[in-house]
């Protein structure tokens with residue numbers, strides 16, 4: 001992590017190394033924080049924060065869902081974000097606002113603890129790597145289910161909820177994959193550990209909907225809008241695990257990861273199935289009495 005000069009902390013700009021909390025901070029013990037990931041891009045107009053207002057709105061909504069009154073307005077948080085990026089002299093960066101229950105009380109009732117707000121930013125390359133972004137990543141369907149609406153709030157971006165993503169991420173990495181895809185209790189596809197997921201099949205783009213325990217991704221909203229503007233059909237519906245394997249393309253979207261193709265899921269090459277059918281077994285050439293390799297392949301396709 002590349003430190004910058006300043007972090008915004010409860011209304012002040014403080015030196016990076018002084019932006020500290022006490023070890024008895026409530027959020028550290030019980031996960032009582034809500035946060036955002038935002039990106040600033042170097043554009044022709046200068047540094048520009050992508051959908052800043054939408055991120056701040058989601059932050060405030062997440063805070064409300066966890067009973068955290070935020071002592072700053074959306075406008076103050078937006079302005080502080082812009083000033084922080086400018087004061088740190090960054091042209092492009094990742095921005096991390098967090099609202100959390102601070103020091104004051106121990107125990108599960110957080111209501112008497114301060115609500116602290118900080119914003120940090122730093123230069124952070126794309127989360128799944130330039131190589132992954134250009135050439136795709138290998139993903140594994142996690143053995144961990146995505147948190148459900150009966151126990152937590154999938155629509156909130158809350159610190160404690162990310163233990164679910166951490167388990168899935170570590171499992172996938174230890175098994176040699178770069179990312180995990182989580183299913184819900186019914187076996188429907190939800191999302192990656194920090195990204196929304198899409199499949200493309202026969203020209204249609206399909207993605208799990210709001211009732212599939214996903215985070216309402218801000219990049220997702222842009223993807224859907226741009227795809228529709230370009231004339232693609234985008235369906236938000238339940239997606240079965242094997243639909244991913246059978247897709248022509250799968251990709252992920254998120255602020256940290258940006259847009260990343262998925263080239264393999266659970267060792268199934270995505271799109272490879274079609275290529276294999278078209279190239280290895282031409283449809284107009286069915287040869288049950290052909291040579292051994294062709295017979296094997298033809299047999300395998302049933």
Ligand code: PMP
Nearest residue numbers: 194195196215217218219254255
């Ligand atoms: N799902 C989860 C669980 C996430 O953490 C993120 C990253 N915030 C996303 C989806 C993508 O959301 P966004 O495009 O707003 O970054």
